[in-house]
Amino acid sequence: MIVEDDPKMQKLYQEALGRQNFEVLIAANVTQASGTLQNRVPDLIVLDIMLPGGKNGFDFLEEIRRKPETKHVKVLVVTALDTERETAEKIGVSGYIVKPHSSLDKIVEEIVNLLK
Numbered sequence: 001m002i003v004e005d006d007p008k009m010q011k012l013y014q015e016a017l018g019r020q021n022f023e024v025l026i027a028a029n030v031t032q033a034s035g036t037l038q039n040r041v042p043d044l045i046v047l048d049i050m051l052p053g054g055k056n057g058f059d060f061l062e063e064i065r066r067k068p069e070t071k072h073v074k075v076l077v078v079t080a081l082d083t084e085r086e087t088a089e090k091i092g093v094s095g096y097i098v099k100p101h102s103s104l105d106k107i108v109e110e111i112v113n114l115l116k
Helices: 007-019 030-039 057-066 085-091 104-114
Strands: 044-047 074-079 095-098
Touching (some): 095 104
Parallel strands (some): 044 074
């Protein structure tokens, strides 16, 4: 599942991961992501931190870590925030990528590695 509010980034992720034969679920905010988790538990969540709607990626990360059915899900944070790695790691992420310092190919490579 991709939790990203930028429609252009959503489309890029969906196309790149589709080429790798991954099924991609998209959520633009925490409310949509939480709703999706009620029906399906993904193998991995790619999570932006800065999201609209009152809750941010950390709020969502804490939410999924509290629930027995989702606490095991791998989470790759992909964000523009270079300063939040330590906070993300304390909550329990599988990886942390800073968008401006990484390409889409690198992000897809990390996703593939985490799903092995």
